[in-house]
Amino acid sequence: MTQEVRAAGAVLWRGCGKATEVALVHRPRYDDWSLPKGKLDPGETTAEAAVREVKEETGFDAVLGRYLARTAYPVPTRNGSGTVPKTVDYFSAEAVSGVFAANDEVDELRWLDPTAAEKLLTRPEDVRVLRAFCEVPAGLTTLVLVRHAKAGKRDEWTGDDDLRPLSDAGLRQASALRRVLALYGPDRVLSAPRLRCVQTVQRVADDLGIEVRHEPLLSEEGYWPDPVLGVARLLAIAGDGGTPVVCSQGGVIPDLVSALADRDGVDLPAARGGVVPSKKGSFWVLSFRAPTTEDGPVLLAADYHPSALPTPSPTRS
Structure with missing residues (x-):
């Protein structure tokens, strides 16, 4: 072999x-x-x-x-x-x-x-x-959009679902994300206000010496009443420049990435059968053209990384 x-x-x-x-x-x-x-x-x-x-x-x-x-x-x-x-x-x-x-x-x-x-x-x-x-300019704004790592099973958790923590496997995923996300030079960390989301990126924030900022519009409950507001919020985060890391949920990320790609004409080869992937512990690297006085940030590339653990290569979009 x-x-x-x-x-x-x-x-x-x-x-x-x-x-x-x-x-x-x-x-x-x-x-x-x-x-x-x-x-x-x-x-x-x-x-x-x-x-x-x-x-x-x-x-x-x-x-x-x-x-x-x-x-x-x-x-x-x-x-x-x-x-x-x-x-x-x-x-x-x-x-x-x-x-x-x-x-x-x-x-x-x-x-x-x-x-x-x-x-x-x-x-x-x-x-x-x-x-x-x-194919695209070099000096882009990078936003890393993370799906939270594995948490305990919902039907086995008797407490408030917002407080469901990462499992042992999820903690291993979070540790791997800590190492890999640092390679992108993050300068701030934001998260849907769910314990499992915050825990996924907490060590990234710790390494930067900053707090994780909550983003209610990027949780499932906050996003779906008005997805347009959720998309606008992510664009505002990208428009602030720097390299933000944003952690959200599987019920949000596929729609959010699809909406951005449709808006700015970016193909998503990672999406098979029209389904945008978002495995637990995965992340999207979203590359935006910096906003001008006339326009906000424009998505130019979107790359899906199925894991921060050693895995096959990401799919270029």
Whole structure:
């Protein structure tokens, strides 16, 4: 039985005046120019691996944005008897600090505009990833919309349902979310006023030294009397800028994401049979164009991550 080789990487970018530059690395072992990437460590998610590999190969700390693409190609086995499939998941990642120093894997880094970078890249699959990055502007507002983690069964809970806590499995999901959501650089945390929702993102807020702010319009009871108000509230949160994390419920998220996608003409390939997924402990990365004086925030991309635990890659929308 062949074992798939899993890897992750990023289009690392920075603003340069009004322009955008991306980082390419030269690997002397292969004598090629590529996007920074590398194999997943045991127990690592693709998002964690992408940030770690960017740091190791380029020296830069990065904040993740939208998911870009997956590439797949065969690589030789260790014993040279054949090949095994290799997949690489790529994210957009903004460089926030750091400096390059030559290392065992990379001896040169170049910051280039995307057109020049495309000409320098060695592999066609990297060109495809770069083009996916260029489909929308780089400097977007990221809003991470989280479905609360697993709680005890409703029919086995005798108290107020608002106070139903996370189960042991849910606490494990919340711990994984704490690690992965930090990679997106959150600056505030909001939640439907349900204990299970607040518990799901409480440790994210703790790490930031802030309180979880309650959002009644994003609970099932608050959303459905007037969904338009709920959509408007999420847009107002996105319009405030920064990188908010918002935790809501399974009865809200599918309709909310569908409404935003319909409003702004974003396809949702993650939705199968017209059903927008929202598993417990999953999250959507919603990428908005910053509001202007004429318009509010506009959704440009929506990526579904079915789990913060090590899982298959997210579905790009």
